[in-house]
Structure formats: structure tokens, C-alpha cells
Amino acid sequence: MSTSVVVTGLGVVAPNGLGAEEYWSAARVGKSGIGRLTRFDPTQYPARLAGEIHGFEAEEYLPSKLLPQTDRMTRLALVAADWALEDAGVRPQELPAFDMGVVTSSASGGFEFGQRELERLWSQGSEYVSAYQSFAWFYAVNSGQISIRHGMKGPSGVVVSEQAGGLDCLAQARRQVRKGTPLVVSGAVDASLCPWGWVAQMTSGRVTTSEDPAGAYVPFDDRASGHVPGEGGALLVLEGKEAARARGAKVYGEIAGYGATFDPKPGSGRPSTLRKAIETALADAGVEARDVDVVFADGAAVPELDRIEAEALNEVFGTGQVAVTVPKTMTGALYSAAGALDVATVLLAMEEGLIPPTMNTEPAERYGLDLVAGHPRTTEVRTALVVARGQGGFNSALVVRAAD
Amino acid sequence: MTGRRVVITGLEVLAPGGVGTDAFWSLLSEGRTATRGITFFDPSPFRSRVAAEIDFDPEAHGLSPQEIRRMDRAGQFAVVAARGAVADSGLDLTDHEAHRVGVTVGTAVGATMGLDQEYRVVSDGGRLNLVDHHYAVPHLHNYLVPSSFAAEVAWAVGAEGANAVVSTGCTSGIDSVGYAVELIREGTADVMVAGATDAPISPITMACFDAIRATTPRHDEPERASRPFDSTRNGFVLGEGSAFFVLEELESARRRGARIYAEIAGYATRSNAYHMTGLRPDGAEMAEAIRVSLDEARLNPEDIDYVNAHGSGTKQNDRHETAAFKKSLGEHAYRTPVSSIKSMVGHSLGAIGAIEIAASTLAMTHHVVPPTANLHAPDPECDLDYVPLTAREHRTDAVLTVGSGFGGFQSAMVLARPERTAA
Numbered sequence: 001m002s003t004s005v006v007v008t009g010l011g012v013v014a015p016n017g018l019g020a021e022e023y024w025s026a027a028r029v030g031k032s033g034i035g036r037l038t039r040f041d042p043t044q045y046p047a048r049l050a051g052e053i054h055g056f057e058a059e060e061y062l063p064s065k066l067l068p069q070t071d072r073m074t075r076l077a078l079v080a081a082d083w084a085l086e087d088a089g090v091r092p093q094e095l096p097a098f099d100m101g102v103v104t105s106s107a108s109g110g111f112e113f114g115q116r117e118l119e120r121l122w123s124q125g126s127e128y129v130s131a132y133q134s135f136a137w138f139y140a141v142n143s144g145q146i147s148i149r150h151g152m153k154g155p156s157g158v159v160v161s162e163q164a165g166g167l168d169c170l171a172q173a174r175r176q177v178r179k180g181t182p183l184v185v186s187g188a189v190d191a192s193l194c195p196w197g198w199v200a201q202m203t204s205g206r207v208t209t210s211e212d213p214a215g216a217y218v219p220f221d222d223r224a225s226g227h228v229p230g231e232g233g234a235l236l237v238l239e240g241k242e243a244a245r246a247r248g249a250k251v252y253g254e255i256a257g258y259g260a261t262f263d264p265k266p267g268s269g270r271p272s273t274l275r276k277a278i279e280t281a282l283a284d285a286g287v288e289a290r291d292v293d294v295v296f297a298d299g300a301a302v303p304e305l306d307r308i309e310a311e312a313l314n315e316v317f318g319t320g321q322v323a324v325t326v327p328k329t330m331t332g333a334l335y336s337a338a339g340a341l342d343v344a345t346v347l348l349a350m351e352e353g354l355i356p357p358t359m360n361t362e363p364a365e366r367y368g369l370d371l372v373a374g375h376p377r378t379t380e381v382r383t384a385l386v387v388a389r390g391q392g393g394f395n396s397a398l399v400v401r402a403a404d
Numbered sequence: 405m406t407g408r409r410v411v412i413t414g415l416e417v418l419a420p421g422g423v424g425t426d427a428f429w430s431l432l433s434e435g436r437t438a439t440r441g442i443t444f445f446d447p448s449p450f451r452s453r454v455a456a457e458i459d460f461d462p463e464a465h466g467l468s469p470q471e472i473r474r475m476d477r478a479g480q481f482a483v484v485a486a487r488g489a490v491a492d493s494g495l496d497l498t499d500h501e502a503h504r505v506g507v508t509v510g511t512a513v514g515a516t517m518g519l520d521q522e523y524r525v526v527s528d529g530g531r532l533n534l535v536d537h538h539y540a541v542p543h544l545h546n547y548l549v550p551s552s553f554a555a556e557v558a559w560a561v562g563a564e565g566a567n568a569v570v571s572t573g574c575t576s577g578i579d580s581v582g583y584a585v586e587l588i589r590e591g592t593a594d595v596m597v598a599g600a601t602d603a604p605i606s607p608i609t610m611a612c613f614d615a616i617r618a619t620t621p622r623h624d625e626p627e628r629a630s631r632p633f634d635s636t637r638n639g640f641v642l643g644e645g646s647a648f649f650v651l652e653e654l655e656s657a658r659r660r661g662a663r664i665y666a667e668i669a670g671y672a673t674r675s676n677a678y679h680m681t682g683l684r685p686d687g688a689e690m691a692e693a694i695r696v697s698l699d700e701a702r703l704n705p706e707d708i709d710y711v712n713a714h715g716s717g718t719k720q721n722d723r724h725e726t727a728a729f730k731k732s733l734g735e736h737a738y739r740t741p742v743s744s745i746k747s748m749v750g751h752s753l754g755a756i757g758a759i760e761i762a763a764s765t766l767a768m769t770h771h772v773v774p775p776t777a778n779l780h781a782p783d784p785e786c787d788l789d790y791v792p793l794t795a796r797e798h799r800t801d802a803v804l805t806v807g808s809g810f811g812g813f814q815s816a817m818v819l820a821r822p823e824r825t826a827a
Contacts, residue, residue: 045537069680097677098692106571108548109514115535118523118608122530126449126611133612135680135810138513139550139571144811147675153689156675156813157579160569162551168568175586192548199526199537200548260592261503262567265559273564276503391545392555394567 004256005174006403008249009088009237010344011080013189015051015230015331019083024348027356028376032330034213034228039193046209047202049216050193051230051332069132070145071110073191073231077142078149080235081185085150088237089249090183092150101154101181102143103173104235105165105188107335107390110137111197118196146185146235154181162390163298164260166233166339167398171258173238182243187340189233201229204391206302214360217333219299219326220306220371221361227301230332234344252347256383256401257285263393274312277395278385282316285383285399289317292399293381294355294372296342298389299326300333309387310367319368323377326358339388343400346384350402353380410585411822412665413657414493414650416485417762419749420456420643423465424488428749428759429766432774433795437748439641440626444605452619454626455605456643456750471556474543476515478603479553481646481755486557486597493650494662497562497595506565506593507558510580510600512573512754512809513609514550520606522547557597557648565593574714574809575673576600577647577757578817582671584651594656599648600758609642616681618718630751631778632715632744633722633786640716643750647758654822665765669802670701670818681810683720687728690806690814694732701818703802705733708740708818710773710798712764712805713790715744716751719783721808726786728806728814741798743791747777757807757815764803764819773798 010020015033017023026033034051042048058067058075061082070078081102085092092100114137120128135141140158147156155176159168166188173186192201201207208226210216217228244251259280264270282289295317298309313324327345328338349355355377363371382402389395417424421431421438431438439456447453458481462472465484472480486507490497497505522544526535546552554569566587570580577600584598613619620639622629631637657664674696676689698705711733714725729737745763752759767773772795779792802820807813 040534044534098674102675107551111548114519115523117612118520119527119530119533121608121611122524122527124530126607126614129608129611129615131612131615133608134616134618135573138573138810139569140512140573140576140809140811140813141680143572144675144680144813147677147812148679151677153675153677153692155673156572157583157673158571159583160549160551160571161554161567162549165551165568172583175590195534196523196526197548199535199540200544202537203540203542203548204545260566260568262507262555262558262564264502264562264564270502270564273503276564390551391549392552393558394551394555 003178004241004254005177005238006241006244006254007236007252007347008239008244009084011084011235012344013053013076013080014232014341015053018056027327027330027345028354030357030359032359034332040195047207048211049213049228051228052193053232069136071113071136073110073189074141074145076191076232077189078145080189081146084235084237097151097153099154099182100152101176101184102147102152102156103169103184103186104142105159105169105336106139106142107162107165107190108192109139110141111192112194113137115194115196161394162392163335163338164388164390164394164396165336167388167396170255170343174255177238177240182239184238185235186238187233187235188336190335190337191231193231217301217329218361219301220363220367220369222364224301224303224306227333230334233334233337234341251403253350253403254401257281257399259284260396272308274395275315278312278316278397281397281399287383287399291383292322292385294323294384296346296386297324297326298387310369314368320370323355323372324369325355325372327356329359339386342386346386346400350381354378408589409654409667410588410651411654411657411667412649412765413652413662414489415762415765416488416492417647417759418458418481418485419645419759420458423460431748432745432763433772435775435777435794437627437777439629439750441623445607450610451614451621452610453623454629454641456641457605458644474546475556476518476547478511478515478601479556481603482509482553482601483556483560485599485646485648487560489648489650490561495650500595502562502564504565504594505563506587506596507554507563507567508580508584508598509554509557509569510576510754510758511550511553511569511571511602512576513602513604515547516604516609517606518547520608561597563597572813573811574753575757575807575813575815576754578807578815579673581758581761585668585671588651588653594653596651598651600755601646602753602755603644604753605642605644628778630717630747632717632747632776633782633790634779635781635783637717639718641750643752645752645755645759647762664822666768666819667822669820670697672696673813673815676812676814678812683724685723685727687724687731690728690808691731693814693816697816697818701820703818705736707802708804709800710767710803711740711742712760712803713742713744714806714808715746717746722783722786726788737788741773741791742788743774743776745774760805764805767800767803771797771800
């Protein structure tokens with residue numbers, strides 16, 4: 001029997017709330033963080049809405065020496081990790097260094113930092129490029145910086161699989177705990193809301209050009225026209241269940257099961273493998289479909305993708321037989337961070353016994369889903385499934401079980 | 405060892421000096437170097453103007469015009485190397501259920517080259533902060549997310565199992581293969597197509613390494629520019645390339661009569677939690693990674709016949725690593741040959757770890773240890789047997805390969821003949 005791996009701390013940085021408490025008080029009542037982009041003037045671009053984090057002043061939380069060497073996504077990740085450790089009641093400096101690891105995901109690295117240095121390179125010359133460009137933008141930077149800040153020398157890693165990455169990194173963190181590392185900080189933060197990142201994101205063909213914050217990102221709706229990009233994410237503290245109990249930690253819930261597959265090449269005529277990922281996760285958790293109280297769906301808001309996801313869910317759970325929600329309609333798609341934030345949201349939902357709503361969507365009947373739309377639903381949540389899908393064909397599914 | 409054991413049954417290398425495993429091994433075993441003056445762009449504004457470039461013609465390697473257009477160079481490398489590894493393995497992947505075949509791709513800097521080029525266009529040479537989306541190529545999103553490499557590899561080989569990019573800076577290559585090994589061991593996959601790729605030789609990369617003086621300015625002698633462990637070394641030579649492997653569970657590989665190159669017997673990664681680019685001279689965290697990987701392989705330091713070093717050719721690395729070997733291998737560190745192939749193929753960031761696994765595997769195949777080229781006057785603080793200048797015939801049944809990277813990552817992997825590690 002493998003070690004049960006549980007979550008003992010949450011650190012959330014989201015467009016609709018900084019900190020798990022503020023985030024949950026917004027998410028539980030359907031308060032959205034989506035609005036017109038303010039970081040730069042989006043007038044010239046087809047897409048103009050984003051889930052931005054407002055009021056985050058990194059210098060309030062981080063030493064000044066870290067600021068010149070960090071992209072926004074890293075600052076947010078460092079703060080989220082601080083909060084997660086604090087929430088878990090863990091003081092890293094008191095633990096053996098090799099007993100702590102960091103496994104994060106990132107979809108696209110520190111793009112804002114990258115744009116600034118590319119601008120210097122091409123407009124001024126190579127000698128103007130920051131020494132920090134050698135690491136500040138790359139995909140491994142959040143794991144590296146968190147490990148340095150907290151003296152964590154155990155197994156660390158970085159998994160990149162676009163929007164599926166947030167679940168893949170939690171699964172990798174669970175592996176490390178099972179192999180004997182007592183504590184792993186894991187999750188993801190993405191933030192690429194700079195003009196360069198914006199233009200690159202738009203070429204995905206999945207970003208909505210709607211200008212109505214209350215109707216732009218509407219998965220499983222006939223009006224679906226793509227997602228709104230967001231920024232932020234969540235870092236979690238994972239520990240073995242026995243060890244967490246032994247130190248008297250508060251246990252939010254268990255990372256109980258995981259499955260991942262990859263879709264066949266478009267045009268191959270072979271079906272999506274999403275269902276297989278979900279079934280693998282359920283089997284890994286040792287739960288039946290009927291035990292699942294809620295599904296946090298990927299909710300791409302692209303009709304073909306919504307159809308595939310709804311079909312997989314209906315095949316596994318029976319049409320309309322399980323509650324489905326997409327809280328990222330309040331934050332925008334957070335890419336690698338989406339899965340991590342969804343897991344944090346599940347744990348908060350379990351604590352209160354309330355499923356946060358999918359906002360703005362008018363569920364289209366053809367999908368056959370029991371979508372928790374418009375209003376939260378009060379109900380006990382003991383077992384939840386989180387689905388995350390990465391562009392290119394990445395499918396990940398993760399089962400979260402409530403603490404006993 | 406209990407449980408499922410993982411072996412390499414196919415490999416392919418794209419490295420400077422010649423595309424393909426044979427060309428790669430010729431270069432290493434003859435001790436030739438593939439470092440040269442940069443030809444990809446005008447290097448004159450840069451402090452470091454030398455690199456290890458590959459003469460690579462994607463079309464000649466079977467990529468279609470559309471594949472070439474939508475993939476960054478590093479993605480092209482990955483697809484060619486992955487296909488080559490599958491062909492080398494003789495494995496018919498359709499004999500396995502597609503969802504039991506997975507992919508991992510290591511990369512440190514993803515589609516840097518493509519991003520650098522496209523940024524220049526959409527910003528009109530850095531002039532526009534509000535970059536112009538009308539000039540964005542449709543595949544720019546593939547460059548934004550390096551996971552596109554893993555998608556391309558999966559499509560190329562028909563894998564529908566677990567799939568991810570592993571990106572831990574310069575240990576990405578080892579960590580990608582190590583991640584794949586864990587997936588087979590735990591039963592998530594039966595076959596993994598695993599490897600790494602990077603193609604970082606681009607102005608933005610040269611500029612940021614110039615800024616921290618990590619790369620060598622020795623452009624007057626480009627072919628002798630990479631000098632790990634030598635007292636005259638003054639930085640690494642940026643390289644590019646890819647290596648991929650087919651990994652299988654030992655018993656199923658044996659059942660199909662596969663050629664088994666080596667077992668991946670042990671793997672571990674640790675962090676120095678010290679500095680994003682700096683290393684403490686004591687090498688304690690790399691030593692710990694080595695100790696754990698030997699433990700997992702159930703081997704003693706004395707069992708290691710060859711150490712494939714990170715050997716980047718920076719002073720801090722060479723000393724850090726030498727200390728780590730002494731700390732983890734004890735007296736045996738002085739007796740076992742240690743060498744750095746970066747002296748010949750440069751440092752291809754996230755790819756090099758996989759390329760070095762390939763070199764380690766081939767050393768076992770041939771019982772030949774590749775040399776450290778350009779090592780004429782060893783740094784007195786680096787006092788191990790670094791196999792200077794010429795390859796050495798040497799019975800090689802177990803190899804330790806290590807990597808060290810920005811972010812503080814320190815990884816170690818032990819390869820061995822499967823019969824040797826049978827408990």
C-alpha cells in the first residue's frame with residue numbers, strides 16, 4: 001500500500017483574490033476577476049479581456065534583492081509558497097534540508113521578463129541584456145527560487161505540459177513523497193500578460209475576442225468563443241498522511257488518484273484519450289464513478305473541445321449524473337496554474353461543503369452536463385475529480401479525497 | 405532490486421560533429437572537437453563568439469515542409485532523434501496499447517531560437533513595446549509553450565500515454581529520462597520514448613551568458629575553446645543537440661529479444677538551495693544525489709567503471725564537481741576515469757544530459773571511455789583522472805553520469821549492465 005499523500009497548506013494568488021481566504025470568499029459567491037486588460041493598452045489587439053491580479057505589490061512580501069532578478073510569475077509563486085508553508089504551520093528552517101522538495105509547472109516561463117530583455121537586445125544591443133535573463137525567464141525558475149528561499153534540497157522538478165501541467169506536477173510531487181521525501185511544495189503560477197506574451201497566446205486560436213466580461217469565457221455554452229487568459233495560481237504543501245497527522249497538521253484532503261494520457265494527432269481519426277485519463281485516475285484512487293461528488297472541468301470554451309470533454313464525462317459518469325463546475329470562469333485560464341488552483345479550490349469546497357459556480361455560462365443542453373451554473377451549490381464534497389487539458393493533446397485527471 | 409526494472413533498448417543522438425549515433429561515437433572515440441566560430445548569426449558584437457553548431461538539414465532527416473515550418477529547431481531535433489531511437493530499438497510500438505506508451509522531453513530553454521527570431525519581427529527590431537500581432541506567425545504558440553515538443557514527439561511515434569516536458573535547466577536531460585524511468589517502474593507506462601533537446605544558439609542566449617561571463621571568449625581558437633578541468637579554461641561553449649531513448653521494462657524487452665544497451669539502475673536529483681547560478685565548492689548536494697542513485701542501483705562506489713562528468717569548463721563547476729566525486733565515491737574517485745564530452749560537443753543546456761547518457765551507454769557498448777579533449781594543463785584543484793586528450797579502452801559495466809544546472813539542480817544517474825545489478 002502506497003503512502004497516502006495529503007495537502008496541508010494552500011497558497012493562492014488569483015485574479016479574484018490574494019490569499020486562500022480572500023480567493024475563496026470571492027469564488028464561493030461567483031465573484032469574477034475578469035476585466036479589460038490594464039497592464040498595457042490592449043486596444044490594438046483582437047483580444048482585450050484578462051484575469052489580472054490587481055494590488056499585488058511584490059515589495060510588500062519579498063526582499064528587495066529578489067525583485068530585479070524575478071519575473072512577475074516568480075514573485076507571485078514565491079509569495080504563494082510562503083503562504084502555503086505558513087498555512088501548513090511549517091518552518092522550513094527547522095527541518096532537514098534534504099527532506100523538502102519543490103515541484104512546479106510552468107506553461108511559458110517568465111515572458112514579461114523575456115520581453116524586456118529581448119527589447120534591450122534588439123533595440124540597444126547585447127551588452128544591455130540583464131545577467132538575470134540567464135534564468136529569470138526559464139521554466140525551472142520558480143522551483144529554483146522557492147528551493148533557495150526556503151533551503152529545500154530534496155528532489156525538485158519542473159513539468160511542462162501546458163494547461164495539464166498543474167496536475168502533472170502535483171502527481172510528480174506525490175511520487176516524491178511516496179519515495180520518501182517528507183514534504184514537497186508543489187503547484188504552479190503562470191503570468192504572461194505582457195504584449196509579447198499576449199500576442200503569442202492569441203496565436204493559439206483559443207482566446208476569445210469577446211469584450212463583455214460577463215459573457216466572454218463561457219464553457220459549455222452555445223456562445224463559447226474561447227477562453228480569457230489569466231494570471232496567478234496556487235502552491236500547495238504535500239506531506240505523507242501519517243507524518244502530517246503525527247505533527248498535528250491540519251489536513252485539507254488527499255491527492256488520491258491520477259491519470260494522464262495524450263490525444264492522437266488531429267486528423268488521425270482516432271478518438272480522444274481523455275476518458276482513459278479519467279478512468280485511470282479513478283482506479284488509482286480506488287473510487288467508483290458514483291463516489292465522485294463533483295468534477296472541476298477543464299472548460300476550454302471551444303465548442304469542439306467542450307464536446308470532447310462533456311462526452312468523456314458523460315461516458316464515465318452517465319449523462320448529467322455528476323455535478324460539474326468551472327471556477328476558472330472567474331479567473332480566466334491560468335494555463336499550468338489552472339490545475340493547481342482547481343485542486344486548491346476543491347479543498348476549500350470540501351471544507352465548506354459548497355461547490356463554487358461556473359459564472360456567466362448558460363449551459364447548452366446538447367452537452368448533457370449538470371453544470372453548477374450561476375450560483376454555488378451547497379452539498380457535501382467528499383470526492384472530487386479535477387480535469388486539466390493542455391493544448392497539443394495533454395489530458396490529466398486527478399482525484400482529491402476529503403480528509404477523514 | 406524488487407519491482408520493475410527499466411532498460412534502454414534504442415537510442416539516437418544528434419550532436420555537433422555529425423548527425424546520428426555513429427557520427428557521435430566517432431567524434432568522441434577519436435577525441436575530435438566540434439566547436440567552431442558561430443555561423444548562425446554575426447557574432448561580432450558578443451564577448452563569446454564560439455559555439456558547437458550542428459549542420460542539420462531537417463528535410464534530409466524526413467521532416468515535411470509543414471513540420472519544419474511549425475517546429476522550432478529544437479523541436480525538429482527532438483522528432484528526428486525520437487524517430488531514430490524507435491527505429492534503433494526495433495520495437496513495433498503498435499504491439500503495445502498506445503496509452504501504455506509515453507513521452508518525456510527535456511529542454512532548458514524551449515524554443516528560444518524561434519522566440520528570438522519572431523520577437524524581432526513582431527517588435528520590428530525591438531522598437532515596438534506593443535508588439536504587432538499582424539506579424540505573428542500562426543505557430544508562435546508552439547514556441548510559447550515548449551510542451552509542443554512533447555506533442556510533436558508523441559505524434560511522430562504514435563504515443564498516447566503520459567506525456568510531458570521536463571524542464572530543470574541544465575539537468576533537464578537526466579531528469580527527463582529519470583522521470584520516464586519512474587513512470588515505467590510504477591506501472592504507469594510500459595514503454596517510454598524519452599530524451600531531451602535544446603537549440604539555444606541565438607543572440608539572446610549568447611547575450612545573457614555574456615552578461616554573467618559563463619561562456620568562453622576564446623574565439624581565436626574555437627576548436628580548442630572548451631577546456632573542462634584545464635587550468636586555462638574560462639567558460640563553457642554553448643552547444644545544441646538532442647538524444648532520445650526507448651525505455652522498456654526489462655522482462656518485456658528480454659521476451660521480445662531486444663538489444664539491451666543498459667539498465668537505468670539508479671537516479672536521483674537534489675537542489676543546492678543556494679543560488680540560481682552559483683555553486684558552493686563542497687559539492688554536497690551533487691554528492692547526495694550520487695549517493696542516492698548508487699543506493700537505488702545497489703552498487704558501491706567501487707563498482708563504477710566510468711564517471712561521465714558535467715564538466716562544463718567553468719572554474720566553479722569543475723571544482724564543485726570534483727569535490728562531489730570525492731565526497732560520494734571516496735578513494736575510488738581517484739581510481740575511476742572521469743571525463744567531460746562537453747570538451748568536444750559543447751554544452752547544449754537541457755539536451756546535454758541526455759546526450760551524456762548516450763555517451764555513457766556507448767562507453768559500455770564499446771568498453772571505451774571518451775576523453776576530455778583540450779586538457780593539457782590540469783587545474784591543480786582538479787586532481788582526478790580526467791582521461792586527457794585520447795579515448796581509453798577500459799572495461800565499462802557501470803557508469804555514473806551527472807549534471808548540474810542553473811536553479812541549483814544536481815542530478816545523478818547510474819547505468820549498468822542488467823546482469824550486474826541483479827540482486
